[in-house]
Amino acid sequence: xxxxxxxxxxxxxxxxxxxxxxxxxxxxxxxxxxxxxxxxxxxxxxxxxxxxxxxxxxxxxxxxxxxxxxxxxxxxxxxxxxxxxxxxxxxxxxxxxxxxxxxxxxxxxxxxxxxxxxxxxxxxxxxxxxxxxxxxxxxxxxxxxxxxxxxxxxxxxxxxxxxxxxxxxxxxxxxxxxxxxxxxxxxxxxxxxxxxxxxxxxxxxxxxxxxxxxxxxxxxxxxxxxxx
Numbered sequence: 001x002x003x004x005x006x007x008x009x010x011x012x013x014x015x016x017x018x019x020x021x022x023x024x025x026x027x028x029x030x031x032x033x034x035x036x037x038x039x040x041x042x043x044x045x046x047x048x049x050x051x052x053x054x055x056x057x058x059x060x061x062x063x064x065x066x067x068x069x070x071x072x073x074x075x076x077x078x079x080x081x082x083x084x085x086x087x088x089x090x091x092x093x094x095x096x097x098x099x100x101x102x103x104x105x106x107x108x109x110x111x112x113x114x115x116x117x118x119x120x121x122x123x124x125x126x127x128x129x130x131x132x133x134x135x136x137x138x139x140x141x142x143x144x145x146x147x148x149x150x151x152x153x154x155x156x157x158x159x160x161x162x163x164x165x166x167x168x169x170x171x172x173x174x175x176x177x178x179x180x181x182x183x184x185x186x187x188x189x190x191x192x193x194x195x196x197x198x199x200x201x202x203x204x205x206x207x208x209x210x211x212x213x214x215x216x217x218x219x220x221x222x223x224x225x226x227x228x
Contacts, residue, residue: 011039011131013061015123016179018226020065022188022202024124025078026092027103029156030182032175034108035123037131038115045112048134052110056137057120059103062130063094071095079152082191090150104137158185160217170223172207180204184211184218 014036017023024030037059039047051057074085075093088096105120118134161181163170172180183204196214203209203226210222 007132009040009062009130009132010043010134011037011118013037013059013123013125013127013129013131015125015127015129016205017125017183018127018203020126021200022183022204023126024183024186027105027124028122029124029186030179031122032179032182033123034119034121035105035125037118037120037134039117041115043116045116048110048112048116048118051107051118051134051136054136055107056104057107057118058133058135058137059105059120059125059131060133060135061101061103061125062132063096063099063101064128064130065126066094066099069095071097076191077151078191079156080191086151100132156186159187159213161185162217162219164219164221167220167223172223176205176207180207180209180220180223184209184220187213187218189213 015023016033016035024033071088071093072095073088075088075091075095076082076084077086077091077093080086094101103124106122108119108121111117111119161184183202188202189200194213197212199210199212199221201208201210206226208224208226209220211218211220213219
């Protein structure tokens with residue numbers, strides 16, 4: 001017998017990732033990816049009292065970017081090259097019976113003037129992500145050094161990132177430049193796509209970035225201010 005439950009959004013994530021393409025596949029892969037988790041007005045500073053003593057938090061959220069897309073019992077994890085199928089509950093796929101995500105983020109600072117805001121690093125959240133819950137990370141019970149990693153035993157190898165000569169001197173704030181490089185180094189392409197001459201575009205912060213990947217190196221060919 002199935003049951004339904006009503007959940008309340010408590011906050012929204014303000015993220016540099018404006019589109020699904022380019023969002024890191026896991027938290028912590030792009031350390032420079034910072035988000036602001038902005039609480040709704042009814043959640044006062046009392047709700048986060050004591051949270052400042054923790055370095056990391058669990059963020060539970062909704063995969064709103066794939067709302068209504070449905071799900072399948074078998075999916076193709078990118079870590080397996082998109083060629084092998086695994087059960088949906090053995091993967092981190094956003095296409096789930098309940099589109100819920102859980103990310104461990106580094107808590108950098110808390111603001112309580114006006115609306116409550118949590119600034120976090122290493123994020124993997126799409127801009128506008130509805131947040132359902134926040135919990136502190138407890139290393140003594142949650143860190144499991146002997147855990148079996150399944151098919152994800154080895155961290156992904158980041159790509160080398162280079163800038164085309166004609167844009168290498170483009171004036172970008174250093175944090176934005178670093179964010180672009182770290183994001184592209186994680187190879188945001190679908191696992192089944194490996195066309196060397198294909199140009200991909202992703203939106204990072206207020207910029208649109210065009211790049212292609214060949215022989216393990218990502219070449220950034222253009223950076224322009226995003227429209228609108």
